[in-house]
Amino acid sequence: MTPELGYAATVVAFGLALYGSIASAVAGRTGRTALVQSSERAAVGVWILVTGCMLLLVYAFLTFDFSVRYVAINTNRGTPFYYRITALWGALEGSIILWTWMLALYTLIVVVQYRRRHPEFYPWVLSAMMGIAAFFLLVMTIPAPPFERLTPVPPDGRGLNPLLQDSGMITHPVALYLGFTGFTVPFAFAIAALATGRIGDEWITITRRWTVIAWYFLALGLLIGGWWSYHVLGWGGYWAWDPVENAAVLPWLTGTALLHSVMIQERRRMLKIWNLTLVILTFSLTIFGTFLTRSGIIGSVHAFSQGSIGAFFLGFLALVLLTSFSLLAWRMDRLKAQGELDSIFSRESVFLLNNVFLVAAAFTVFFGTIFPLLSEAVRGVKVSVGAPFFNLVNIPLFLGLLILMGVGPLIAWRRASADNLRRNFLMPTAVGVAAAVIARALGIANSLVLLCIAAVVFVTGTIVLDFLRAVRARRRSGDGWAAATLGLLRRQNRRYGGFVVHLGILVVALGVAGSNAWSLHTETTLGRGESVELGGYRVRFDGLRASEESNHFKVTGTFTVSNGVGSRDVLYPAKKYYAQEQNPIAYVDYRLGLIEDVYLVLGDFARDGSQATIKLQVNRMVSWLWLGGLVLTLGTGLAILPDRKKAA
Amino acid sequence: MKRRAKFIVGGVFILGALGYLIYAGVSQSVVYFVTPSELMAAPVSGKTYRLGGMVQAGTLKWEPKSLDLTFAVSDGKTAVPVRHKGTPPDLFAEGRGAVVEGTWTADGHFKAATILAKHSEEYKAPDDGAAEPGYKELLRTLQGSSGK
Numbered sequence: 001m002t003p004e005l006g007y008a009a010t011v012v013a014f015g016l017a018l019y020g021s022i023a024s025a026v027a028g029r030t031g032r033t034a035l036v037q038s039s040e041r042a043a044v045g046v047w048i049l050v051t052g053c054m055l056l057l058v059y060a061f062l063t064f065d066f067s068v069r070y071v072a073i074n075t076n077r078g079t080p081f082y083y084r085i086t087a088l089w090g091a092l093e094g095s096i097i098l099w100t101w102m103l104a105l106y107t108l109i110v111v112v113q114y115r116r117r118h119p120e121f122y123p124w125v126l127s128a129m130m131g132i133a134a135f136f137l138l139v140m141t142i143p144a145p146p147f148e149r150l151t152p153v154p155p156d157g158r159g160l161n162p163l164l165q166d167s168g169m170i171t172h173p174v175a176l177y178l179g180f181t182g183f184t185v186p187f188a189f190a191i192a193a194l195a196t197g198r199i200g201d202e203w204i205t206i207t208r209r210w211t212v213i214a215w216y217f218l219a220l221g222l223l224i225g226g227w228w229s230y231h232v233l234g235w236g237g238y239w240a241w242d243p244v245e246n247a248a249v250l251p252w253l254t255g256t257a258l259l260h261s262v263m264i265q266e267r268r269r270m271l272k273i274w275n276l277t278l279v280i281l282t283f284s285l286t287i288f289g290t291f292l293t294r295s296g297i298i299g300s301v302h303a304f305s306q307g308s309i310g311a312f313f314l315g316f317l318a319l320v321l322l323t324s325f326s327l328l329a330w331r332m333d334r335l336k337a338q339g340e341l342d343s344i345f346s347r348e349s350v351f352l353l354n355n356v357f358l359v360a361a362a363f364t365v366f367f368g369t370i371f372p373l374l375s376e377a378v379r380g381v382k383v384s385v386g387a388p389f390f391n392l393v394n395i396p397l398f399l400g401l402l403i404l405m406g407v408g409p410l411i412a413w414r415r416a417s418a419d420n421l422r423r424n425f426l427m428p429t430a431v432g433v434a435a436a437v438i439a440r441a442l443g444i445a446n447s448l449v450l451l452c453i454a455a456v457v458f459v460t461g462t463i464v465l466d467f468l469r470a471v472r473a474r475r476r477s478g479d480g481w482a483a484a485t486l487g488l489l490r491r492q493n494r495r496y497g498g499f500v501v502h503l504g505i506l507v508v509a510l511g512v513a514g515s516n517a518w519s520l521h522t523e524t525t526l527g528r529g530e531s532v533e534l535g536g537y538r539v540r541f542d543g544l545r546a547s548e549e550s551n552h553f554k555v556t557g558t559f560t561v562s563n564g565v566g567s568r569d570v571l572y573p574a575k576k577y578y579a580q581e582q583n584p585i586a587y588v589d590y591r592l593g594l595i596e597d598v599y600l601v602l603g604d605f606a607r608d609g610s611q612a613t614i615k616l617q618v619n620r621m622v623s624w625l626w627l628g629g630l631v632l633t634l635g636t637g638l639a640i641l642p643d644r645k646k647a648a
Numbered sequence: 649m650k651r652r653a654k655f656i657v658g659g660v661f662i663l664g665a666l667g668y669l670i671y672a673g674v675s676q677s678v679v680y681f682v683t684p685s686e687l688m689a690a691p692v693s694g695k696t697y698r699l700g701g702m703v704q705a706g707t708l709k710w711e712p713k714s715l716d717l718t719f720a721v722s723d724g725k726t727a728v729p730v731r732h733k734g735t736p737p738d739l740f741a742e743g744r745g746a747v748v749e750g751t752w753t754a755d756g757h758f759k760a761a762t763i764l765a766k767h768s769e770e771y772k773a774p775d776d777g778a779a780e781p782g783y784k785e786l787l788r789t790l791q792g793s794s795g796k
Contacts (some may be wrong), residue, residue, distance in 0.1 A: 344654065360666050372681075380682035384698065386749075389677040393669045442743045520789065523734055525712040561772055575738075583765075603735030612734050613712050 006147035013049035014137035021131035028123035047104040058444030069150035075161035078551025094147035124192035143309040168228030176221030180216025187283035194327040247289030253362035269338035343415040405461035452513040498641025504631030511624030518620040535618035544609040573602040739765035
């Protein structure tokens with residue numbers, strides 16, 4: 001029953017979404033309010049139906065309904081309870097449901113929030129969002145049906161990919177998809193602005209918070225993905241420039257550019273075409289990412305299934321790009337900038353440069369990712385470019401962006417006077433340079449790390465300087481320290497939220513630089529009782545034991561880790577044997593620390609337990625990435641607080 | 649006009665720098681995808697290749713003490729001898745697909761820097777996997793050895 005019900009719900013939802021999209025577009029042209037209300041009801045209907053689909057699939061997972069192919073492949077009777085729920089998005093079909101559901105939810109929020117506001121935009125926004133939802137429902141109907149039947153019904157399922165049986169996999173896709181789908185809202189408003197010809201700054205003001213939230217979830221999704229890669233995959237890294245990772249970072253880069261460039265439009269009425277282009281690009285890149293990862297056209301370590309789904313996404317991508325840029329070209333005459341760049345030394349120029357760097361980074365990542373395709377098409381040679389390419393090209397760009405991060409928020413609009421520059425940047429620059437000199441004296445020789453330290457200290461200096469000045473100004477009007485600080489954060493939450501986000505990025509940057517420069521690793525085979533030393537740690541192999549767990553069989557090593565200061569710890573890296581996998585999966589054990597992590601992987605072992613081959617790593621400053629994510633969260637929270645002026 | 653010219657010069661400079669970075673990046677890190685037959689037809693020592701094929705049955709040797717891993721990657725016609733320093737990855741075995749990245753050496757073997765085992769997502773009946781590595785026996789030998 002479940003498969004039929006689910007399929008029927010999908011088809012009806014597709015019909016409703018298509019109807020709603022067309023009806024609200026007609027309403028947008030003719031102004032017939034009855035049609036708008038009708039498509040609102042369709043939007044609510046779509047959300048209810050997609051929620052129904054999701055619950056049906058969860059129900060199928062919880063009841064081990066192996067007549068549903070997706071359930072049979074992604075779970076088995078041994079799969080623990082919560083992984084049977086998260087198995088929902090463990091593979092393609094289910095992730096598309098999750099995506100569609102979030103999109104339907106966002107549409108519902110848009111309906112609730114804006115039905116009485118922005119009557120010119122609203123029908124078009126609804127039309128765009130429901131059109132996109134219709135596409136995803138079409139995908140759920142034809143190339144990736146989650147409710148496909150499996151006959152004969154197997155007695156047990158294959159089971160969820162063991163690598164996905166991890167807490168990171170519960171949250172990573174959710175955060176990532178909230179980010180991806182979140183960009184639909186600013187995109188829909190941009191389309192509405194183009195369709196109505198109201199291409200002032202209204203759409204930007206309305207969608208600012210949406211863009212920030214989408215950007216934040218995408219950042220969070222990327223960081224959780226890094227954490228998953230780090231503690232599950234057993235190679236000790238968090239980022240590999242894999243096509244799948246690149247696909248997720250592309251919209252983040254253009255989204256970051258968008259967040260900054262809209263400020264120029266708000267303030268100076270410039271960059272109108274550019275902002276529309278960025279929002280179109282960002283949304284298109286979320287679709288492109290799915291195309292890239294799901295079409296199997298680029299080899300990736302992430303094993304994803306292939307099929308006709310690639311063609312669907314490519315077609316939709318072409319439709320989105322064609323429609324959006326045609327609209328843009330049609331409205332070109334109304335998009336003339338009202339301001340212009342006065343000087344290279346101005347906030348506009350620095351923000352523009354920030355955009356150039358971010359888009360350049362996005363372009364190089366895009367280029368590197370599709371390079372194998374380009375090369376094969378042009379020269380007929382199968383080649384690829386690996387991590388060295390991405391690092392070489394992006395390190396200068398990101399270092400540049402770090403420095404701009406310090407300059408942008410403080411430099412004057414229009415034209416910075418020599419006095420403005422001196423007042424804001426002399427001290428931070430001096431402190432940044434001094435920090436690098438001190439770091440060099442302390443024995444840090446890596447020039448990239450030194451540059452990174454200088455940039456980070458410089459930016460921190462500008463933020464602290466600006467904040468202290470502002471607090472002091474408020475103190476003069478009689479506030480105490482605490483009241484002045486809190487009042488400032490509350491009153492200028494957008495500015496200081498942005499600053500806190502910047503600080504989060506700085507912490508992540510230090511983590512990236514430090515972990516790349518200072519991490520140590522070794523690989524060795526130890527007999528029982530033997531030990532190996534690395535980075536001041538001594539790791540002794542004490543023995544192996546075997547055990548049977550609920551859905552797998554496990555061989556666990558016992559290793560005693562001691563450092564020179566007498567602290568001792570025992571690590572238990574293991575190998576897990578799942579019936580559905582041909583080979584064992586390594587289970588990493590680690591001790592996280594602020595400065596360094598001890599990270600131990602059990603490689604190979606003698607069947608009598610007398611010896612074990614291990615990979616031992618002392619990874620430095622990796623925790624700063626996760627800490628940076630925390631700071632990023634605080635900053636975003638501050639930045640999206642409701643406006644105080646309007647509320648009062 | 650003068651201001652405009654400045655911005656254009658700046659833009660051209662940035663584009664030029666970016667173009668150079670991409671060019672340098674590509675030429676430094678380009679990796680050629682080859683099959684064993686393609687590689688053996690014209691091996692160039694020092695060039696980075698990504699070699700894909702099957703791990704030939706009967707060729708896999710692994711020395712835990714020295715971490716020396718040797719095997720041959722074959723496409724059914726030609727086999728390439730590969731040497732690697734390190735533990736074989738989890739999904740790596742004879743008769744299984746593998747992709748190795750590394751360089752061809754002048755003394756006639758492929759020096760692998762990384763090994764990627766091919767992972768399949770095909771549906772597989774759940775009960776025939778249990779027979780493979782002989783878990784039960786492993787459980788016995790390990791429990792016997794740990795003395796518990």
